[in-house]
Amino acid sequence: MSVAASSRRAVHLLSAVALATSALVAQASTSGVVISQVYGGGGNNGATYTHDFIELFNAGTAPVSLNGWSVQYASASGTSWQKTALGNVTLQPGQYYLVQEAQGAGGSTPLPTPDVPTGPPGSQAVIALSGTAGKVALVSSNTALTTASATGPTIVDYVGFGSTASAFEGAGPTPNLTNATAAIRANAGCTDTNSNSADFTTGAATPRNTATALNVCSGNGGGNNGGGNNGSPVKIHGIQGTGHTSPLANADVITTGVVTQVINNGFYLQDPVGDNNPLTSEGIFVFTSTAPTVSVGQSVQVSGKVVEFNAGAAGNAETLAHTVTEITSPTITLLGSGPIINPTPITLPVASDAELERVEGMLVTINTQLTASQNYFQGRYGQVTLSANGRLEVPTNRFRPGASAQTMAQQNALSSLLLDDGTSVQNPDPTPYFAADHTLRAGDTVDAITGVIDYGLATASNTGIASYKIHPTQPVNFTRANERPATPDSVGGNVKVASANVLNFFTTFLDGTTATGQSGQGCTLGGAVSASNCRGANNLAEFKRQRAKIVEAIAGTDGDVVGLMEIQNKVPNANGSGVDADAAVQNLVTALNAKLGTGTYASVPAPAAGTGTDAIRVALIYKPAKLSLSGAALSDTHAINNRPTLAQTFAAPNGEKFSVVVNHLKSKGSCPSSSADPDADQGDLQGCWNDTRVQQATRLRSFVTTVQTASGSDDVLLIGDFNAYAQEDPIDELTRHGYVDQIGRFNNFGYSYVFDGAAGRLDHAITTPSLSTKVTRAIEWHINADEPSVIDYNTEFKQPACPACGPDYYSPTAYRSSDHDPVIVGLNLLKAVNGTPGRDTLTGTAGDDVVSGGEGSDTITTAAGRDVLVYTSLRDGLDTVTDFTPGSDRIDLSSLLASLGTSPTQAIPGGFVRFVDTSAGVQVQIDADGSAGPATPKPLAVLRGVTASQLLAARDLAL
Numbered sequence: 001m002s003v004a005a006s007s008r009r010a011v012h013l014l015s016a017v018a019l020a021t022s023a024l025v026a027q028a029s030t031s032g033v034v035i036s037q038v039y040g041g042g043g044n045n046g047a048t049y050t051h052d053f054i055e056l057f058n059a060g061t062a063p064v065s066l067n068g069w070s071v072q073y074a075s076a077s078g079t080s081w082q083k084t085a086l087g088n089v090t091l092q093p094g095q096y097y098l099v100q101e102a103q104g105a106g107g108s109t110p111l112p113t114p115d116v117p118t119g120p121p122g123s124q125a126v127i128a129l130s131g132t133a134g135k136v137a138l139v140s141s142n143t144a145l146t147t148a149s150a151t152g153p154t155i156v157d158y159v160g161f162g163s164t165a166s167a168f169e170g171a172g173p174t175p176n177l178t179n180a181t182a183a184i185r186a187n188a189g190c191t192d193t194n195s196n197s198a199d200f201t202t203g204a205a206t207p208r209n210t211a212t213a214l215n216v217c218s219g220n221g222g223g224n225n226g227g228g229n230n231g232s233p234v235k236i237h238g239i240q241g242t243g244h245t246s247p248l249a250n251a252d253v254i255t256t257g258v259v260t261q262v263i264n265n266g267f268y269l270q271d272p273v274g275d276n277n278p279l280t281s282e283g284i285f286v287f288t289s290t291a292p293t294v295s296v297g298q299s300v301q302v303s304g305k306v307v308e309f310n311a312g313a314a315g316n317a318e319t320l321a322h323t324v325t326e327i328t329s330p331t332i333t334l335l336g337s338g339p340i341i342n343p344t345p346i347t348l349p350v351a352s353d354a355e356l357e358r359v360e361g362m363l364v365t366i367n368t369q370l371t372a373s374q375n376y377f378q379g380r381y382g383q384v385t386l387s388a389n390g391r392l393e394v395p396t397n398r399f400r401p402g403a404s405a406q407t408m409a410q411q412n413a414l415s416s417l418l419l420d421d422g423t424s425v426q427n428p429d430p431t432p433y434f435a436a437d438h439t440l441r442a443g444d445t446v447d448a449i450t451g452v453i454d455y456g457l458a459t460a461s462n463t464g465i466a467s468y469k470i471h472p473t474q475p476v477n478f479t480r481a482n483e484r485p486a487t488p489d490s491v492g493g494n495v496k497v498a499s500a501n502v503l504n505f506f507t508t509f510l511d512g513t514t515a516t517g518q519s520g521q522g523c524t525l526g527g528a529v530s531a532s533n534c535r536g537a538n539n540l541a542e543f544k545r546q547r548a549k550i551v552e553a554i555a556g557t558d559g560d561v562v563g564l565m566e567i568q569n570k571v572p573n574a575n576g577s578g579v580d581a582d583a584a585v586q587n588l589v590t591a592l593n594a595k596l597g598t599g600t601y602a603s604v605p606a607p608a609a610g611t612g613t614d615a616i617r618v619a620l621i622y623k624p625a626k627l628s629l630s631g632a633a634l635s636d637t638h639a640i641n642n643r644p645t646l647a648q649t650f651a652a653p654n655g656e657k658f659s660v661v662v663n664h665l666k667s668k669g670s671c672p673s674s675s676a677d678p679d680a681d682q683g684d685l686q687g688c689w690n691d692t693r694v695q696q697a698t699r700l701r702s703f704v705t706t707v708q709t710a711s712g713s714d715d716v717l718l719i720g721d722f723n724a725y726a727q728e729d730p731i732d733e734l735t736r737h738g739y740v741d742q743i744g745r746f747n748n749f750g751y752s753y754v755f756d757g758a759a760g761r762l763d764h765a766i767t768t769p770s771l772s773t774k775v776t777r778a779i780e781w782h783i784n785a786d787e788p789s790v791i792d793y794n795t796e797f798k799q800p801a802c803p804a805c806g807p808d809y810y811s812p813t814a815y816r817s818s819d820h821d822p823v824i825v826g827l828n829l830l831k832a833v834n835g836t837p838g839r840d841t842l843t844g845t846a847g848d849d850v851v852s853g854g855e856g857s858d859t860i861t862t863a864a865g866r867d868v869l870v871y872t873s874l875r876d877g878l879d880t881v882t883d884f885t886p887g888s889d890r891i892d893l894s895s896l897l898a899s900l901g902t903s904p905t906q907a908i909p910g911g912f913v914r915f916v917d918t919s920a921g922v923q924v925q926i927d928a929d930g931s932a933g934p935a936t937p938k939p940l941a942v943l944r945g946v947t948a949s950q951l952l953a954a955r956d957l958a959l
Contacts (some may be wrong), residue, residue: 032060033091035071035159036189038136039205040129041179042111043104045683048180048244048321050107052129053114053207054084054136056097057189059217065090069156070142071099076133076164081145084127087116094216096189096208102128108410109352111207112242132176133162159183160196170195175202180317182206188247190217203308204321206245213238213280215247236271236361237280239325244357245308246325253327254303255284258338259294260363261452261473264423266326267292268361268452268471269302272339283361283452285326292332296473299338304330311455313462322353322455322466324360343450348388349415356417356453356468363473365450366417372444372478373416374757377460379790379806380797382421382428384440385458385467385757389415391443393749394685394760397725400732401684409685416757418458418469419449419476427797427805431790433476438809442754442786443482450474458757465756484815485782488557491826492776494848494866495627495652497660498559499719499763501820502550504616506536506568507543507584515543515587516574524570524579525615533615536568537793545793545810549817551591553783556814557822560626561650562601563662563719564588565820569617581606585619592621599624604648607635612644618662618720620648630657631710636703640695642666645703649711653865654831654847657713658771661704663720665730666692686728693724697733704768715771717827718764721820725760726750739766742778742825752821754785765825776826787816830868853879862889868958869941871896874926877940884943886950891924891941892958900928904959913957915948922948 036057041047054071058064066086074081084099091097100114103126129136137145138157145152148166160168161183162176174183174196182205185191191199234253241247257269260283270283286292286302287309294300304327312319343365350356373392374385385392392412395405421432433440451472458467507515508523512531523533537543554562564585571583585603592601604620611617612635620633630649637644649659668687672680678691704716718739724730726744735741742765743750751759765778791809795801798808831845835853842858844851848865852872858879860869866888869881872895897907907913911931916923921944925937953959 032062032093033058033064033066033138033156034185034189034192035136035138035157036096036185037182037205037207038129038159038161038177039182039207040134040177041131041181041205042102043107044131044179045106046179046317047104047107048109049111049205049207050109051103051111052101052127053111054099054101055208056091056099056138057185058091058093058095059190059192061093063090063092066097068140068142070139072137072139072145073127073129074135074145074148075130076135076162077166079146079148081137082127083139083142083144084116085142089115089210092214094214095210096212096215098207098209102126109354112209113211115210130162131179133164133173135160135165135167159200161200168196170198172197174200177202178317180204180321187250188215190215204244204323206243208241208243208247212242212247235275236269236282236284237275237277239284239306240281240360242279244321245323246306248306249308251306252304253306254301255327256299256301256335258341259296259298259300260341261422261471262292262294262296263471264291264425265289267294269300270341270362272341279358281358281360281362283359283363285324285361285454286330287326287328288330294332294334297338299335301333301335302327302330304328311457312466316463316466319457319466322357324455348417349411352414353468359453360455361452363450363452364470365448366470367448370417370446370449371481372440372442373759374754375440375442375788376754378433378440378788379427379431380460381426382423382432383458383469384419384433385416386419386446387412387416387757392416392758393751394725394755394758396685396728397751397760398727400727401686401729405685412758416467418456418467420454420456420469420471422471427802429804429806431806431809433478435478435480439484439787439791439815440478441480441482441484442759444478445481446476446478449476482786488781488824489779491779491824493826493828495827495829496557496559497561497563497717497719497825497827498554498557499563499662499765499823500554500557501565501721501763501818502567502588503818503820504536504566505546505550505584505588506534507571507587508534508568509536509540509543510534510538513540514572515540518572518574521572523568523615524613526613535615538796542793542795545812547588547591548812549793549814550588551595552812553814553817553822554592555595556783557781557824559824561620561622561660563660564619564621565662565664565721566616567619569611569615581611581617585621589621604629604633607633607646609635609637610644611635612637612642614643616664617643618646618664620646620660620662622650627652634707634710636699638699640692640699645700647703647707649707649713652829652847654829654845654849656829656831656847657711658715658717658827658829659707659711659713661700661707661716661718663700663718663722665696665721665723667723686724690729693722693730694733697730701734701737714768715774716768717771717825718766719823719825720764721762722764723762725762731764734766738769740769740772741766742772742775743780743823746778750780752780752785752823753819759785763820763823765823771827774828776828778823778825780821780823782821783814784816784818785821789816789819792816868892871940873899874928874938877938879941881941881943884946886946886952886956890956890958894958896926897959906930907959908953913953913959915951917948918942920944922946922951
């Protein structure tokens, strides 16, 4: 509302002291300048813009000088006013004026060039507005106001924003603001009914300055940008404006353009000429709700209402800050064939998301090579997250929480784009972008994409993250850059330990039936038993599909010990009496043994202390032929562990012992309701419940000490889903106390999980220092995180259960058996058998040994196991080995050859190592100068019962 110097306005004053309401009657002003927008969330957590601002607008018909005027601010209940002087500027009808205020520590986007910038200290007041509620006045003097009611002859306009504002114009204040929303005067500033509650709405902040296109108000209170919103033509760039939202929001417009893309519920329209202003988009989406009748290349006229479409929930700050300008309820007139629209070239990463806002709705070409970073929603919504410069990594997987991680998060956002399928249809048939093998793996690449730019959700939740996206207008051809691994890489060693998240392996199903044929059953959570507590398969048919995949995955790891996460806890007994904590584990073991052979795997019995009250637990299975249990399993049921940690000590046949501790720390989801809770998201990229996870890690250290004492061995391996990325506080709590991160040791960029398009490792292999020296390698087997979820065991949203959905791409393979990749660790648990400088008779153990006879002619019996005979000097011989087994035992000559300066690649072809058959067996000889030299070969060992033809150097020698 604008008032003359002699007029008064209707202002409601809520006085907490007087407990009374006063109404001050006012007449309309001819000044025309109003407060059109107020934003106090600048630089706050979740904000887009870095600064607060107050926006003015000349809604009148004549120019107005702002010389000597000020904008002033008081808190919601305050009477102390701060002021910012305005410049010596004459504001034209329809012209905006942007006053920049205080800057916060957050936000990613600076304001458009402000008309009143923040000057050096002392040169200009800098007001820190509240992000939720307060009072703003436009005053025709530079004298600070002194009363909360803000009455007086100098007041030009007044806005009480937020429900707690003590004074406001008309019937009430504006709604509460947030860090992502502003109070915005309707009809692009033209609406003025003398009531803040009626004249203002809240929406994504859209700052406008004097450079913004003029928006002269018509007599009906509407704007007029490049035409009129009462039926006169307006260009698309006039509708789009230079900000995130249209200056003509809620106005009726008529515009023309060429159709560039048609989707199932609308089409994209682009001006073939444009205004040559890179800050304004020349494209717009026309929402028809049903299949449109236009075709690409047609020139059409559209009349309809301009709206700002929020793709997310009403409280989703990200989508509120990036609403999509659309024309709705359109009347469409075909004008004929239009000219060819040449796509605008863009490059990722962009400098700011404003670069993509400026081409919203336009046809573009991206020639940057892009990488598929996430395909989780490929089957559900036809979406794939793409990124420039390779895959996206979770920032706290690379950096400790802090500035570097925040910078990486910002760069991730600027480097990524969502590839859509050109429809809003769910479960598209067929699934787009699949290769012939019915997958698109994260890490695959595409060299160029042409399409139109849109903005929308990148997740299934309307409160989740969103992204700019592209609807392709030409075929998109991916290159397989990340091949499916048929088998895991070798980890070496003589014992393998694997970790596998089995994605809610439940033998009680959501329909109340069980794998043993019961019905009307439920799953235990706390003290409650209900089918709704079950988290896995819906029914027996889904369960069989799930189990087949998990069996393939675990069998593929070939783990001698396998730690399991997300397996059902406390399964109802088939006879109806009580529950069995081991039933789901045993079901999986039975299925594994059906594939691999009876007795291949056995389960570690549940610990006496129990497995907790959660619906899921951690568990261990092992190969009894390879290892034996040493003592009983232990669990830590401390209250901090909602899923008790499980430990078991294992003994190898050679007597070597080590312990495995399986963990499943508190997840990042289901955040506390109070922001004051220490487990609330702290904005440091570690997510919710980080404080609890740190306490769990601290507790884990003390539990390891208990395990070491009970086992008599310091060798402990921690595995499982820690729900913390590699550089986050819970992992740091372990590594800064001497524990060794084995994945980080062998692979700088490790990942086992993909979330919101970024890869990182939640699944870890962490050892005590004593065991670290025995680790040969630690890897992830990338069979799950890179695969699209549509190929998993679930049957919903797939044919035939859903006839209109895409095909069922399921196959009983290891791929997408879970959403986490398995982790595999190799250990060298070898028993040392050493001789003296003299003649010895040495006998190995029943397990794997390293035998070093030393000097003197020794008689060696390796016994069972896969044994290594070590020779370091030409004085180590002549030994007799009574039971060498080619293909199982090995002879290590690496140190000896190194002492002679002999290259391993020349050892056999150069005649430095020879196999000579004798009546006693094959003799292993060393020729110090090779077959070309005069030296006489020196015999090291005779292998009884073995011939030279039975030996393969690459297999039986370590050179």
